[in-house]
Amino acid sequence: MRSTSRNARIRATTSSLFTAPVCQGDGRGHIPPAKVPPEPAYTGRVHPRDDAPRDPPGTVRPFVTPGDAPAPPCSLASACTETTAQEDRVTAPIIEIRDVSKRYDDGPPALAGLSLTVAAGEALAVLGPSGSGKSTLLNMIAGLDRPTGGGVTVAGVRVDELTETASARFRRERIGMVFQFFNLLDDLTVLDNVLLPAQLLGTGRAAARDRAVELLDNLGIDRHARAYPGRLSGGERQRVAVARALMNRPALLLADEPTGALDTASGAEVRELLAELNDDGQTILLVTHDLALAESCATRTIELVDGRLARDERAATR
Numbered sequence: 001m002r003s004t005s006r007n008a009r010i011r012a013t014t015s016s017l018f019t020a021p022v023c024q025g026d027g028r029g030h031i032p033p034a035k036v037p038p039e040p041a042y043t044g045r046v047h048p049r050d051d052a053p054r055d056p057p058g059t060v061r062p063f064v065t066p067g068d069a070p071a072p073p074c075s076l077a078s079a080c081t082e083t084t085a086q087e088d089r090v091t092a093p094i095i096e097i098r099d100v101s102k103r104y105d106d107g108p109p110a111l112a113g114l115s116l117t118v119a120a121g122e123a124l125a126v127l128g129p130s131g132s133g134k135s136t137l138l139n140m141i142a143g144l145d146r147p148t149g150g151g152v153t154v155a156g157v158r159v160d161e162l163t164e165t166a167s168a169r170f171r172r173e174r175i176g177m178v179f180q181f182f183n184l185l186d187d188l189t190v191l192d193n194v195l196l197p198a199q200l201l202g203t204g205r206a207a208a209r210d211r212a213v214e215l216l217d218n219l220g221i222d223r224h225a226r227a228y229p230g231r232l233s234g235g236e237r238q239r240v241a242v243a244r245a246l247m248n249r250p251a252l253l254l255a256d257e258p259t260g261a262l263d264t265a266s267g268a269e270v271r272e273l274l275a276e277l278n279d280d281g282q283t284i285l286l287v288t289h290d291l292a293l294a295e296s297c298a299t300r301t302i303e304l305v306d307g308r309l310a311r312d313e314r315a316a317t318r
Ligand SMILES: Nc1ncnc2c1ncn2[C@@H]1O[C@H](COP(=O)(O)OP(=O)(O)OP(=O)(O)O)[C@@H](O)[C@H]1O
Pocket: 104, 105, 107, 109, 110, 128, 129, 130, 131, 132, 133, 134, 135, 136, 137
């Protein structure tokens, strides 16, 4: 059962994350606010190829994507009307995967002509046997690897066409990532770990600190702000990792086996946390072998087998 006080804290956090309604007037299902005015207009590509002109070192050039534009009035009354929790979710696509293939060396394809659309507000669990292509799919979406065929669009940006520099910048600005083994920096305090994404983005210190403190508070780990990650339990460390992932208000939260290294109680806490974040509008894609995580958190579950979509189901209860 979810704790009411924690629910309230999470709600307080995420309500400030999603302040630009996609469907005006629906009161739910929001996308992150515009970070910069849409000038000059984003043309759909940043640097189409690695030999394209690059920004000088240290330049921070925020993306302006279709997701940053002011929300148009909703044209379908039904899409703006609160009906059930399932129906009032935002339906604008955050991820569009078109006929994506990936082949490593001479082996069988890790992904074989996969197509998938994920709407804003969904919590998608990616299941499948070992070697079925789950991590490969996650890497394609994060722009950490490129497909050998097809296209991957995330928050309106063709991530498979970005240079490495532009891809890293895109991840910083639009994607939060949570890993099985937390990937926290042990030499930095909890607060400094959470501040890191904002520092990389060049956010002002005071604003970044306020946000980090708010996140730690809302995720129930504020008392550990000055501690080093090594002194925290696995569940607490994963909360810190989630706070860090949320720092830059990502359009998409990617989680790779987020409960894979946790004991039963900590795993249940992290499942609850992810479900609550999604309840408040955060789009999540998680790769997992943890069926309990898929059942408690996902609004939709897909299963990969041999790099193909073998199952695609929406949850009846979330
Ligand atoms: N860097 C790589 N070089 C060569 N082959 C790779 C590489 N990464 C993945 N593969 C292969 O691609 C296929 C899919 O791997 P992937 O890691 O995506 O599967 P997975 O479903 O995430 O597996 P697991 O559940 O064990 O993590 C496998 O056959 C794997 O051996």
